[in-house]
Amino acid sequence: MSHRLLTAVCAIALGTGFAAPTFARAPAVALEGDVKVVRQVTENGRTSERLEEPNQVLPGDRLVFTTRYTNGGAEPATDFVVTNPLPGPVKLARVDSFEVSVDGGKTFGALAALKATGADGKPRAAELADVTHVRWRLASIAPGASGEVKYFAEVR
């Protein structure tokens, strides 16, 4: 009986022992966040979009939040999941190739499949303004590989 208990204690000790080095060294994957304001610019009768630094941001302005990932390690990073809670003052501007959550990150899915609670307390189809989190899932990032994910939002 005492032997079995000792084994259990060792297992716990080993578990924390293995976990500690992963925190001790720098993560293999680095994330670099950025935000730009998307301006509509009309020149010579043609309207185009230009990305500007967020030096001047007003309600209704369109923003693009970008997260660049780089696997600087020697091993592939698998089951790579990037989760981005939306800042409260912004709302998602459009759905994209990501999953969304409308319940604070508890569940994720396609926006069209999600329900939110209406003002009358009854469930209704979720809308862009209900989105609380966006999430991207990548199967694997090879060593040295990098890429970026982004979402468009609008200042409420």
Next chain:
Amino acid sequence: MGTEYRLKGSLAFALAGAAFAAPALAGGVPAGVLIENTATATYTANASTQTVDSNTVTFRVDEVLDVATASQESGPVPATTTAVLRFKVTNTGNGPETFTLTANPAVTGNAFNATVTGLAIDVNANGAYDAGVDTALTNGAATPALAADGPLDVLVLVSIPASAPANATSRVELTAVATTGTGAPGTLFAGAGVSGGDAVVGASTASATAQATLTVDKAVVSLVKSATVADPFGGTRPVPSAIITYSIVANVAGTGTVAGLAIADAIPAGTSYQPGTLTLEGAALSDAADADAGQGGSTGVAVQLGDVAAGGTRTVTFKVRIN
């Protein structure tokens, strides 16, 4: 990690906790709010699960200068000598702002112009100016700061010139202008916004005007006197012994009622009042000063018409003989 919706002080935590508060303001996110975004990744490498946060990007929401002005009057406001016109000025921007209020009674197309005697903030919101309760404002002065979405009930006090014709209408306009500045939408006032941020003119041009209409509510009396002559020979020549029948028609126009209307007329020199000829609306009145409405004599006639509503007429007749 994660995202914060940060305001200042303790409010920051309340909003951060309510991760997804509905937009509180018509004008959008309050000026000065910091928007912060952080992404988090989890992945498996070397057979262990790892977590990494991105840097947090932070930027501030700048101030939008917007204002709306509306008349609170549902129709023309009747006014005899003075009137109070009710307006509402609303800060439709996203930050606190003061607004210069200017009332202009000289609107193009006015039949007459009222005189603006003062402006006031309707503190007790009763639609009337209460001296000592409501805050008087000089025409052209600035309001106290209005919070974003903040409405202000404004009274414009006017007087009506005596020369204003009955039933004439006149418009008075109130203009509210953001004191930080106005201009075409997008006009920038660097550093003039909340927390040292920029202030940018919104769709309203940061200036808004509304009009209210006055209508002059007064009764106007006009008298028309006419005479017909009957000479002793069956003609109409004014010769001695001819009888002149005078007719005085009082006409009340405009709106309301005139009270205590009285008509008095002297007997012309060289003529003599013919006793018993005074009539009102075709009915005879005695010459004596008695219970009926009129009296007549050698010096003149007088008839008390009392209260006459607008649209009414009264006809008085009497006769004299040319001496």
